[in-house]
Amino acid sequence: MGGFNRFLSSHTLDPFKNRWKFSYLRKLLSTKPKDHHAVVSTFDLFSIGIGPSSSHTVGPMRAAKIFITDLKNRSAFDKVNRLRIDLYGSLALTGKGHGTPNAILMGMEGETPERIDTSTIKSRISKINETGILILGGTKAIKFDVKNHLIFHYHESLPQHPNGMRFIAFNKHGDPLTTGEFFSIGGGFVVEENTIQKHGDNLFYKAYDKTSVDLQRAKQDEAVTVAALPFRNAEELLNVCKRECMTISQVVYQNELQWRTPQKIKSKIMDIWNTMNKSIQNGCMSTEEYLPGSLKVRRRAPGLYQKLINDAQLSESINNSLIPIEMNYKKIIPQWPRRKPMLPVLDYLSLYAIAVNEENAAGGRVVTAPTNGAAGVIPAVLKYFLEFISENPALDIMEFLFTSAAIGMLYKRGASISAAEMGCQGEVGVACSMSAAGFAAVMGATPEQVENAAEIGMEHNLGLTCDPVDGLVQIPCIERNALGAIKAITAAQLALNGDGYHRVTLDQVIETMRQTGLDMQSKYKETSQGGLAVNVPLC
Incomplete structure (x- = not known):
């Protein structure tokens, strides 16, 4: 069980009615900060919108x-x-x-x-x-x-x-x-x-x-958000967690209580997840063969979805038929192609991410997570966890999304989540980092391991360009989301297998991302003037 779940379940009162008092809160609210903190509402970072671009x-x-x-x-x-x-x-x-x-x-x-x-x-x-x-x-x-x-x-x-x-x-x-x-x-x-x-x-x-x-x-000349637990960067966020004996998701939840009631927070977070989940379902069940636009890109999610169903049914049939083991196995077990990769986690992650981004490309309703171009990464990773691992979905959804949101806040303040400024490292890269953090958290990671997962998730997306072919959010955007989800799981696993210590910090990676974005030529930043956009023929 993740830390947020343990925290809430340890209280005898309704977990969404608990409020905490901090001895230093009055001092924080009466002192004007020299530099604005990173905190924005989770529901400003995750918002329901339409495709294809936030x-x-x-x-x-x-x-x-x-x-x-x-x-x-x-x-x-x-x-x-x-x-x-x-x-x-x-x-x-x-x-x-x-x-x-x-x-x-x-x-x-x-x-x-x-x-x-x-x-x-x-x-x-x-x-x-x-x-x-x-x-x-x-x-x-x-x-x-x-x-x-x-x-x-x-x-x-x-x-x-x-x-x-x-x-x-x-x-x-x-x-x-x-x-x-x-x-x-x-x-x-x-x-x-x-x-x-x-x-x-x-x-x-x-x-x-x-x-x-x-x-x-x-007021634009003052802090526009009153945060109970402000932080400007990852180091300060970890210090807050250590000082208050809280997880990252608990810190975010406490800040949300400054603006909304516990009931409203729970309602809004479930609205976000339900919209994410609906976009996956819509993408899987679509009857349209092609995405809109000149590229005539085929929708792949419905076919992938059907293939997974067929594979699951075949697997169940094989398992049932193996009961009389004395029978000739060659007549029972079909001959799989040699070296066929049997990695269902990759298949499910890819399906979920592709489904969302095909809906986005078609102008459907999705959640900016943190952008539309990267809208498939977080839903894919969270959906996988809920379907195959979770024992308490409601609390896991909150812990995952609040933890992811905290990491997104750091990128928004320290660099940007705009591909026009940062290239795709600011979209899929950030979503990968956020997802890695969220997945690590619900798997029971410490705040230090969560920060490590987020750092790994971005470190290996640095320099990622945004070069959409014909200006459409399709190639390479849709597949890139699938790879972002897979990278997120890998990053989280690496962090979970460590003790939280790592040589490169998340703050260093965010600053490197910012500098890389500034140095990147504009033709690689959502202008369709470089990269695949000029090397893939349109006819």
Whole structure:
């Protein structure tokens, strides 16, 4: 049983009603930190959205919705007669393949990634193109010519971030009413021009109405999160665990109690897992032969799923028929191909990850974990543990996801989870590291072993490029998630077989990742201008 499970089960009260008092808490809350901590909510890091990309689909849709809400708060909404949308950098270069234009238009019509009916997007976009009418905020019809009012700046990038977009609203006289510049910084997080440089500034940018955010979280010159147990890096996180005699998941849970009730936390964490699990099921049961887009990539998850079922049935049949051992075995046991790899753990991990990422590539509903491009890694590893190892699924889900979230927070603060900044090491690499930590935790690892697992998971993803063929989140993204899940299990196993001591620390690896991302040429950072994107023929 993992540490979080042991901790909760050791209390006689309902584990989700327990609260802890810390002698130093008042001092922490009354002292302004010199440097913002890494803590964000687990439910900001893991959020429910749609495919194919958190930075190119979820973030832009969220930005458009924020822009519309801001227009209403400024009493400018009714005066809007025309819109102009400008996309820069990576959003321009791979935006079409990632669904960015469609996502923004749906956001302008008042939709959100969490609630939009994905089955209606295609028909609604077709209607906008045919009629030249956009239903602003879902209520106000304005003229919108997609070809002339949505501009791709392929050779220009805004200086603050590669994923930049600018929205301009005009009145009937052609005068600009308001302008908004937004930056999609990975994982569905969105910031504006005046807040992008501050750590932790984007916490409330997963809310759509900034005026609804409490003052303490909205102040950009102060810490926007009140954390009971703050930490800035892995070393501080381990020190907190040691000082409080807590596991990493317990630290995260205690911080969540600052913002939500125990019942709400449990409900939201199960919503996250149920959405992950549903995306696996949808991917396995899909009846579509091909993924959307010019590459005509075949869906593989349904076939892999059926093959595993058939193999399991065959294995059961063989075992049953082996009872009369005196019979001629050659008539009972089929002849397997020579050297056929019999590694079901790899098969299941691959199936789960591929299923999620095929759903993501098709624009289905997934969880940013921590991004859409890496959405299959964490669900695959957690699903495998729940199906084959877990004895207490509810508590294991919490321990796994809270532990993973803590590691994700460290990457978000210390480097980035945006492929446009870091390459795919910032997506699949981070998801692998998070999954390795989560798996180690539910297997009973110490905090030091968990940190070791996370370090191994990233160390061997350093330098991983993001080079999607034709700008689609398909090749090499889907298979890369399967390999990320397999690496995560391996990393966790290596850490579990050690005592927590290791020469390279997680903080050193995160800093190395950041430096590597800065040094990486832009053509390898989600622009489709290098790597496989230019070496794989499109016809």
